[in-house]
Amino acid sequence: MGLQEMMLEKGRAANIAADAMAIVSTKVKNEALNKMADALEENSTIILDANKADIDAARKKGVKKSYIDRLMLDEKRIAGMADGLRQAAALPDPVGEEDYGTMRPNGLEIRRIRVPLGVVGIIYEARPNVTSDAAGLCIKSGNAVILRGGSEAINSNKAIIGLLQEAAYASGIPEGAIQLVEVTDREAVQVMLRMNQYLDVIIPRGGAGLIKTVVENSSVPVIETGTGVCHTFVDESADISMAVNIAVNAKTSRPSVCNAMETLLVHKAAAREFLPRLAAVMKDKECELRGCQRSREIVPDMLMASEEDWSTEYGDLILSVKVVDDVNEAIAHINRYNTGHSEAIVTNSLKNARIFQRRVNAAAVYINASTRFTDGCEFGFGAEIGISTQKLHARGPMGLTALTSTKYLIDGDGQIR
């Protein structure tokens, strides 16, 4: 069977399973998720053996240490994956919720209820925990899922999916609802991106390169996730200690994630007090600063920022710094260079806070808090399938509801138009 035919076969199978999945009861889904969690923990040696093969292969290739770290599983991480599945079981089921209802003058009763999307495609990179997290959230929301992980994690993913499938199907989840693309060929992704007849949505999770490839080549609807060039603007009236705390937290608490700050903007009237204090803490944190000309006049040992810096997601202990004239210049800079993820202002001016929240174009706009809070759990959704940086369908952290669509049910007694 050729690659194309094999992929279409998976699509067909997932599609058939999706029809059955849509009416599986919450009880069955929850029981399956708990069994899937148990299966991972009880068979952790199978997963760890497979993961060792992946790690050995990656080491031979000489990949970066941070890459190995993302790929590596241990008992604790497997327990974390199992917990994720149990959390999905504990969340309320969005399927069947009614979010609009009316009776029309002609007597038609119209209800709009939540239904699963159908078949969700997830394309991701090295982290094998995405395999079980994504499968769990798709199953809970009544979807079938086709997972395409990175080639480097293929052994781990096969082991995880094998265990999840066995436990799920034994618990009443329709066979075919969980699929892994086992071919690590890049061509498999290209086929997947054109499978409109079988896939309702593709969610890419990974670096900017992966996301760009998917957005540019997919005819299946895509939800763009996860690139974050996030800003913090320290206004004239900011509490300087609070601003330093927020900036240091936004940059250094976990620099590799998408809600970490990449560029700090500071009002010219606050810069002289704020920047030296920031620079001192950042030096301790071993964070490199790259400043504009005006900021380097205040902290001369900053490197010079280039135009490219303003649109770079470092994902690392590097921060670009720019002095601006006022909140309007800050907003203009952000709307020009940001990726629509998370932006913050530190201020005591109610007026500027309001302007900033209204005019900044992003999924999450903060007053006096760290951008690091943009996260499904922190927002109260219990879990997330990713953070959408586009405006269609879902924006910001996507909980279970983002994995559903709606359907109008109309009841009449013979109405014609």
Place this chain on the structure above:
Amino acid sequence: MGLQEMMLEKGRAANIAADAMAIVSTKVKNEALNKMADALEENSTIILDANKADIDAARKKGVKKSYIDRLMLDEKRIAGMADGLRQAAALPDPVGEEDYGTMRPNGLEIRRIRVPLGVVGIIYEARPNVTSDAAGLCIKSGNAVILRGGSEAINSNKAIIGLLQEAAYASGIPEGAIQLVEVTDREAVQVMLRMNQYLDVIIPRGGAGLIKTVVENSSVPVIETGTGVCHTFVDESADISMAVNIAVNAKTSRPSVCNAMETLLVHKAAAREFLPRLAAVMKDKECELRGCQRSREIVPDMLMASEEDWSTEYGDLILSVKVVDDVNEAIAHINRYNTGHSEAIVTNSLKNARIFQRRVNAAAVYINASTRFTDGCEFGFGAEIGISTQKLHARGPMGLTALTSTKYLIDGDGQIR
């Protein structure tokens, strides 16, 4: 200026206008919409002269009569366009609505509010009324819009847009918020489909060919609209008179629209009574019937339906007819051949009604009513920008809310993570 550069220029201008549009007050938007309506009516001769040029050119090309009908404007149709704009003014403004709010344990206050999508691209065909309808709904929902109509209507569209722009900009709508692509070259569409940096969504409105081209080639998110292979299933327990009424209405009241029925399915136990009665009325209505073997045994003068008929949107007085064994076969047929638009069951069985509504995969699923009701006004939304047949973002008739996204506003007092 080359085509590419000209399109990008429009995109940039629309993008800048969109930032300003997002905070234009409801009052200003409503006043502008009413002035735009007045401008169309007061200058109807300008529009009619331009439309005459389009009609003459189309006649020279020898296009179909139905095509000329779609293209043709008169005082009544211009009044209809003006009414559409006034209706948009009268609708509630979705921008700023809060649809989720919470306070987290750490004291962060999180609100989710509705914001405009940004820049909406509309690609459509011959009907010049789409130009003002779409512009009106985009303006009301705070978006900038780039319109790309069919080359055959270019003179009409230029005249309409010129009047709308003048009235809108004089009423406080930011310049650049309403743009028409005046180049009728097909290449302009290809450029538009790749303008991710300036366009937030593209909505194609027109025939299956246009929609396919857009879906397959766009890297900008697309909302698929309007193809409808709609079914009516007459169940064993149906009230036969009601079933005939509903079927005749669904097929013949306006055969060219997307919510018209294309295939009728009938339970084998109801076929012998139902089909001859249906055939008699359809004969009077001059509607051609194409039947499966079993239906032709009951009504022998039906033509034989081919496999292709089951997936054809005739848009005309043609109906395919199939006898099925039960509700399950009806559901399987529908889920195989439909386009996810509107489906109906005529039944007295509560059990079958429930199974049908739960298992049929479509935007709107009717019990005992005509599929012709799938429409923004009929559903209580006041107006619609199209009917989405996909599951992402919006499904079914799209009112003003479908032209918005959301944004999280988070207020803190120094929270870090």
